[in-house]
Amino acid sequence: MPAVTAVSAARLPISVLTGFLGSGKTTLLSRIIRDPRMARTAVIINEFGEVGLDHLLVAKADENTVLMDSGCICCTIRSDLADTLRDLYLRRLRDEVPEFDRVVIETTGLADPAPILHTLMTDPLVAARFRLDGVVTTVDAVHGMGQLDAQEESLKQAAVADRLVLTKTDIATPEAVDYLKHRLKELNPAALVVDAQTEEALPVLLFDAGLYNPETKSLDVQRWLRAEAYDDHGHHHDHHHHDHDHDGHDHDGHDHADCDHDHGHCEHEDHDHDPNRHDEAIGAFCLTFTQPLVWDELVGFLETLARLRGPDVLRVKGVLNVVESDQPIVIHGVQHLFHPPVQLDAWPSDDRRSRIVFITRNVSRQVVETLYASCTGKSVG
Numbered sequence: 001m002p003a004v005t006a007v008s009a010a011r012l013p014i015s016v017l018t019g020f021l022g023s024g025k026t027t028l029l030s031r032i033i034r035d036p037r038m039a040r041t042a043v044i045i046n047e048f049g050e051v052g053l054d055h056l057l058v059a060k061a062d063e064n065t066v067l068m069d070s071g072c073i074c075c076t077i078r079s080d081l082a083d084t085l086r087d088l089y090l091r092r093l094r095d096e097v098p099e100f101d102r103v104v105i106e107t108t109g110l111a112d113p114a115p116i117l118h119t120l121m122t123d124p125l126v127a128a129r130f131r132l133d134g135v136v137t138t139v140d141a142v143h144g145m146g147q148l149d150a151q152e153e154s155l156k157q158a159a160v161a162d163r164l165v166l167t168k169t170d171i172a173t174p175e176a177v178d179y180l181k182h183r184l185k186e187l188n189p190a191a192l193v194v195d196a197q198t199e200e201a202l203p204v205l206l207f208d209a210g211l212y213n214p215e216t217k218s219l220d221v222q223r224w225l226r227a228e229a230y231d232d233h234g235h236h237h238d239h240h241h242h243d244h245d246h247d248g249h250d251h252d253g254h255d256h257a258d259c260d261h262d263h264g265h266c267e268h269e270d271h272d273h274d275p276n277r278h279d280e281a282i283g284a285f286c287l288t289f290t291q292p293l294v295w296d297e298l299v300g301f302l303e304t305l306a307r308l309r310g311p312d313v314l315r316v317k318g319v320l321n322v323v324e325s326d327q328p329i330v331i332h333g334v335q336h337l338f339h340p341p342v343q344l345d346a347w348p349s350d351d352r353r354s355r356i357v358f359i360t361r362n363v364s365r366q367v368v369e370t371l372y373a374s375c376t377g378k379s380v381g
């Protein structure tokens with residue numbers, strides 16, 4: 001059996017805020033910093049200038065750190081992220097900065113979030129003090145479609161998100177917003193999609209996306225995995241059936257026939273047949289196993305998958321029923337790296353099937369199922 005770790009409230013949750021260039025990360029952060037509900041948050045940014053802190057600034061702790069009257073701490077990144085986090089934690093211990101309960105890290109717009117997630121998982125000091133709560137990705141409702149088409153980084157940022165924040169919905173057409181929502185749903189069915197403009201409670205909705213639910217003070221695997229969101233999806237690589245019914249109606253029953261083609265958002269047929277569109281490459285699916293799994297077999301399969309296709313396995317999350325344990329085991333990986341598995345106290349419901357969610361690039365469900373069968377001699381199901 002694996003060496004399982006406990007997820008506890010003692011490790012501070014970190015949210016990684018990502019999103020393409022100009023998609024509204026900084027605008028969102030300045031809202032978070034001002035919001036009294038977000039007091040006791042430490043925000044790590046690239047530069048102070050970006051967030052426009054002038055009116056909020058209460059005290060400057062040093063050249064890297066400022067304290068806000070709302071209770072937030074804001075610091076710029078030092079030599080690297082691990083260094084910055086270690087330093088922040090030490091200063092918290094020494095009471096040099098106010099106590100904070102969570103951290104938000106803003107990435108640069110072109111960043112692939114995976115290396116940041118790897119730092120959180122692999123740096124021993126960081127991993128001992130902090131845990132990943134979730135990935136929050138801003139998507140621009142005006143330019144997001146074009147960015148998803150043209151920029152694979154943008155697609156990866158949206159695909160690995162736990163929360164998707166639609167920005168600029170105030171200046172996009174309702175049809176464009178609607179269509180973007182559909183596309184995001186196809187790409188990442190389990191992520192909660194929130195509208196930056198209309199959602200008063202936005203800062204609150206962005207956090208507590210992780211396995212640990214601070215409200216119940218317990219591990220809440222159903223809320224974290226949201227495996228049921230994949231039930232109607234998983235048509236990864238199914239080029240002709242994603243996004244829309246071909247009668248011009250989407251699933252909400254809205255007619256897109258008259259939407260604004262100048263914005264390039266609604267050229268349905270073109271999207272369906274564009275060979276450069278990356279959506280066919282990136283997608284999400286959930287494998288369900290009725291029979292309990294043998295831990296070593298599963299590890300062998302995941303290691304082989306990581307070895308063969310590591311960079312293309314963007315995220316893996318799962319709850320497992322293994323023959324070696326009466327309690328469920330939770331796994332979580334980003335590319336070739338896995339968090340230490342976590343053992344839950346009990347099954348959240350009577351459903352004791354193992355479920356593993358994959359978000360991949362150019363690795364179809366069929367490829368993963370075939371690999372599982374060849375590694376274990378058993379079929380998925």
Ligand SMILES: Nc1nc2c(ncn2[C@@H]2O[C@H](COP(=O)(O)OP(=O)(O)OP(=O)(O)O)[C@@H](O)[C@H]2O)c(=O)[nH]1
Pocket residue numbers: 019020021022023024025026027028108109167168169170171196197
């Ligand atoms: N109308 C409107 N404008 C927005 C919204 N969100 C952001 N913007 C504007 O979009 C521009 C880019 O926003 P930023 O918050 O700087 O975006 P960013 O993702 O931090 O940009 P980079 O750091 O360059 O990657 C700014 O001019 C913002 O004022 C929104 O919801 N509505």
